[in-house]
Amino acid sequence: xxxxxxxxxxxxxxxxxxxxxxxxxxxxxxxxxxxxxxxxxxxxxxxxxxxxxxxxxxxxxxxxxxxxxxxxxxxxxxxxxxxxxxxxxxxxxxxxxxxxxxxxxxxxxxxxxxxxxxxxxxxxxxxxxxxxxxxxxxxxxxxxxxxxxxxxxxxxxxxxxxxxxxxxxxxxxxxxxxxxxxxxxxxxxxxxxxxxxxxxxxxxxxxxxxxxxxxxxxxxxxxxxxxxxxxxxxxxxxxxxxxxxxxxxxxxxxxxxxxxxxxxxxxxxxxxxxxxxxxxxxxxxxxxxxxxxxxxxxxxxxxxxxxxxxxxxxxxxxxxxxxxxxxxxxxxxxxxxxxxxxxxxxxxxxxxxxxxxxxxxxxxxxxxxxxxxxxxxxxxxxxxxxxxxxxxxxxxxxxxxxxxxxxxxxxxxxxxx
Amino acid sequence: xxxxxxxxxxxxxxxxxxxxxxxxxxxxxxxxxxxxxxxxxxxxxxxxxxxxxxxxxxxxxxxxxxxxxxxxxxxxxxxxxxxxxxxxxxxxxxxxxxxxxxxxxxxxxxxxxxxxxxxxxxxxxxxxxxxxxxxxxxxxxxxxxxxxxxxxxxxxxxxxxxxxxxxxxxxxxxxxxxxxxxxxxxxxxxxxxxxxxxxxxxxxxxxxxxxxxxxxxxxxxxxxxxxxxxxxxxxxxxxxxxxxxxxxxxxxxxxxxxxxxxxxxxxxxxxxxxxxxxxxxxxxxxxxxxxxxxxxxxxxxxxxxxxxxxxxxxxxxxxxxxxxxxxxxxxxxxxxxxxxxxxxxxxxxxxxxxxxxxxxxxxxxxxxxxxxxxxxx
Ligand code: SF4
Ligand code: SF4
Numbered sequence: 001x002x003x004x005x006x007x008x009x010x011x012x013x014x015x016x017x018x019x020x021x022x023x024x025x026x027x028x029x030x031x032x033x034x035x036x037x038x039x040x041x042x043x044x045x046x047x048x049x050x051x052x053x054x055x056x057x058x059x060x061x062x063x064x065x066x067x068x069x070x071x072x073x074x075x076x077x078x079x080x081x082x083x084x085x086x087x088x089x090x091x092x093x094x095x096x097x098x099x100x101x102x103x104x105x106x107x108x109x110x111x112x113x114x115x116x117x118x119x120x121x122x123x124x125x126x127x128x129x130x131x132x133x134x135x136x137x138x139x140x141x142x143x144x145x146x147x148x149x150x151x152x153x154x155x156x157x158x159x160x161x162x163x164x165x166x167x168x169x170x171x172x173x174x175x176x177x178x179x180x181x182x183x184x185x186x187x188x189x190x191x192x193x194x195x196x197x198x199x200x201x202x203x204x205x206x207x208x209x210x211x212x213x214x215x216x217x218x219x220x221x222x223x224x225x226x227x228x229x230x231x232x233x234x235x236x237x238x239x240x241x242x243x244x245x246x247x248x249x250x251x252x253x254x255x256x257x258x259x260x261x262x263x264x265x266x267x268x269x270x271x272x273x274x275x276x277x278x279x280x281x282x283x284x285x286x287x288x289x290x291x292x293x294x295x296x297x298x299x300x301x302x303x304x305x306x307x308x309x310x311x312x313x314x315x316x317x318x319x320x321x322x323x324x325x326x327x328x329x330x331x332x333x334x335x336x337x338x339x340x341x342x343x344x345x346x347x348x349x350x351x352x353x354x355x356x357x358x359x360x361x362x363x364x365x366x367x368x369x370x371x372x373x374x375x376x377x378x379x380x381x382x383x384x385x386x387x388x389x390x391x392x393x394x395x396x397x398x399x400x401x402x403x404x405x406x407x408x409x410x411x412x413x414x415x416x417x
Numbered sequence: 418x419x420x421x422x423x424x425x426x427x428x429x430x431x432x433x434x435x436x437x438x439x440x441x442x443x444x445x446x447x448x449x450x451x452x453x454x455x456x457x458x459x460x461x462x463x464x465x466x467x468x469x470x471x472x473x474x475x476x477x478x479x480x481x482x483x484x485x486x487x488x489x490x491x492x493x494x495x496x497x498x499x500x501x502x503x504x505x506x507x508x509x510x511x512x513x514x515x516x517x518x519x520x521x522x523x524x525x526x527x528x529x530x531x532x533x534x535x536x537x538x539x540x541x542x543x544x545x546x547x548x549x550x551x552x553x554x555x556x557x558x559x560x561x562x563x564x565x566x567x568x569x570x571x572x573x574x575x576x577x578x579x580x581x582x583x584x585x586x587x588x589x590x591x592x593x594x595x596x597x598x599x600x601x602x603x604x605x606x607x608x609x610x611x612x613x614x615x616x617x618x619x620x621x622x623x624x625x626x627x628x629x630x631x632x633x634x635x636x637x638x639x640x641x642x643x644x645x646x647x648x649x650x651x652x653x654x655x656x657x658x659x660x661x662x663x664x665x666x667x668x669x670x671x672x673x674x675x676x677x678x679x680x681x682x683x684x685x686x687x688x689x690x691x692x693x694x695x696x697x698x699x700x701x702x703x704x705x706x707x708x709x710x711x712x713x714x715x716x717x718x719x720x721x722x723x724x725x726x727x728x729x730x731x732x733x734x735x736x737x738x739x740x741x742x743x744x745x746x747x748x749x750x751x752x753x754x755x756x757x758x759x760x761x762x763x764x765x766x767x768x769x770x771x772x773x774x775x776x777x778x779x780x781x782x783x784x785x786x787x788x789x790x791x792x793x794x
Pocket of ligand 1: 069098099130131132358
């Protein structure tokens with residue numbers, strides 16, 4: 001065969017393995033951001049909201065939710081977050097604060113970033129189930145924009161969810177609804193809320209099934225794809241478009257599984273990823289793992305948006321429980337249970353943890369989790385140091401060498417730590 | 418009472434409280450460590466335990482790096498390091514309160530790797546001072562009481578807690594009196610000495626500390642000790658592990674005339690109501706006391722309070738003294754500095770402390786430049 005023929009075959013193979021739903025997702029997100037931007041200055045309400053907060057009430061009240069964290073990921077992937085961080089730093093915000101927060105404050109100050117900044121909020125919703133950074137950050141936004149802030153407060157859960165936390169959460173869910181009634185001048189329509197909640201749960205169920213497709217060998221996608229594909233479930237769950245999108249994605253994934261189409265041309269090792277992606281390095285890391293024939297088949301991040309245990313007769317009650325017990329709001333032993341079960345379900349050979357300088361609740365405790373993981377599963381772990389969107393803290397050469405070494409020497413030999 | 422001698426003793430304790438803590442144990446006390454001023458010490462005290470506060474130490478990390486990344490505050494790192502190195506064997510336990518993300522994770526890490534016979538956790542809301550969170554805190558205090566009871570193997574009587582509340586309330590009143598005296602008679606006792614006498618209470622039983630403060634306040638009430646003019650400053654931040662900062666201020670002709678520190682003014686704010694149930698009283702106190710920056714600002718805007726304090730004590734400048742990587746404090750800095758400058762024309766300086774690379778010389782240089790600017794104004 002001529003070298004041209006080879007190239008053609010390679011291109012065809014690449015096209016066969018490409019995930020086609022990517023375009024639908026891009027369209028969905030572009031439409032979402034365009035609409036949100038267009039709503040600025042109209043009488044539509046726009047709320048900035050943290051990624052772990054209950055968004056269903058906003059959808060039910062016809063408020064446009066805007067996610068600075070999603071925007072941060074976008075700025076990171078576009079290599080634009082550092083300059084936004086610098087704008088915040090020039091205002092006195094320490095370089096040691098979360099780079100999502102710094103980037104967002106910088107973008108509010110300068111209107112910078114790939115889409116010229118986010119549309120101005122009419123109010124803010126922060127939920128500390130992912131970290132305590134968010135309420136400090138949103139306090140600052142509230143002062144900056146001069147708009148009200150609703151805090152949905154989720155105390156840390158050790159072991160089983162205690163009744164007094166469940167009760168506090170439920171009372172706040174009701175208060176959240178009253179807050180929305182007041183700010184939007186609309187009445188709460190329980191019927192409509194239940195519909196939204198049902199869609200949200202349905203979509204999150206579809207998302208869970210999409211992720212579960214990766215239990216197959218070869219895996220139809222890597223978690224790098226999942227990081228991108230999760231945008232709609234984070235930002236718009238509760239809408240019909242999101243349900244439609246994930247139905248399409250699920251169908252595609254199932255087809256890939258049936259036809260044995262893997263995302264990598266060859267999959268030798270399967271690895272579990274922990275923590276937020278290194279957004280500005282997705283491409284390089286993707287290339288490296290491809291070369292190492294290693295597929296990141298599952299992660300602790302994207303599965304945070306798969307909800308379980310919902311009682312349709314008590315939507316507010318079940319919602320408040322779900323939001324209280326997200327992955328970052330539980331103790332290390334419960335986290336270890338989760339990664340152990342992911343490892344078993346996805347049949348991984350080891351785990352790579354991103355020790356993320358920006359995110360303390362996600363990263364502190366990783367050294368202990370790594371040891372615990374190896375103790376329970378006998379599989380090796382690697383911890384790499386980075387920051388999700390501030391590339392100034394990243395040492396590419398060092399990280400790549402360590403990953404290479406991990407895959408070649410540890411995964412190959414299957415030796416535990 | 419010989420004020421000077423008492424101050425000297427307290428200063429020595431501040432510089433290195435650990436030998437004293439070991440002695441406490443030898444004398445038959447049962448020290449339990451706490452880190453955060455939201456700890457309901459009264460419950461521990463009523464259980465016959467002696468709550469003692471760990472505020473870090475200047476040291477090289479040898480053990481903690483295997484469990485904590487370098488990007489978290491040095492209080493967490495040095496305290497854990499001491500525990501892992503087996504230097505805290507005189508303790509019977511430790512109590513963690515949910516304040517920041519670091520503390521929340523540190524509790525688990527500590528329990529798994531350095532846990533002593535008693536490990537207490539108190540989970541708190543961030544929405545303090547709002548009706549909605551009070552029932553939650555009351556229940557959490559009740560749960561904490563049960564944790565302590567199961568450790569000591571018997572019930573803690575309500576009246577025992579009431580007595581302890583009385584002891585701690587008295588302590589708060591005395592501390593307030595001390596600060597009041599200093600405000601009314603500038604120069605009567607410098608900030609270094611006053612804070613030393615206050616923090617010494619973290620390493621002895623409160624009853625004993627009450628005697629100390631009582632005598633100090635009596636003695637100071639007798640007459641004015643005149644001192645030379647100093648540049649009055651307010652220090653805001655979390656804790657001062659070492660007396661170096663107020664000491665340097667004195668050396669440089671300034672004085673910390675008031676503070677917004679977790680080991681100072683914020684520690685003794687608000688009283689426990691002795692007429693309601695212990696759980697309610699203790700919950701209500703932490704709920705209405707001055708907010709720590711790790712809590713949502715619903716009680717009162719921090720800038721308003723700080724500006725009022727600056728006005729009351731006549732400070733000509735504010736020094737923010739923070740732990741590196743401490744998000745709750747770092748987030749507030751631009752806002753607080755901005756308002757101090759714009760509304761009061763009061764300049765401020767931000768200093769970060771990292772105990773494992775502590776440099777007194779650097780601290781001195783920066784303070785000196787700051788004080789000179791103020792003098793020049
Ligand atoms: S990255 Fe971590 S610290 Fe930053 S906002 Fe998200 S959860 Fe909070
Ligand atoms: S100093 Fe800051 S980061 Fe450290 S424990 Fe205290 S609040 Fe948390």
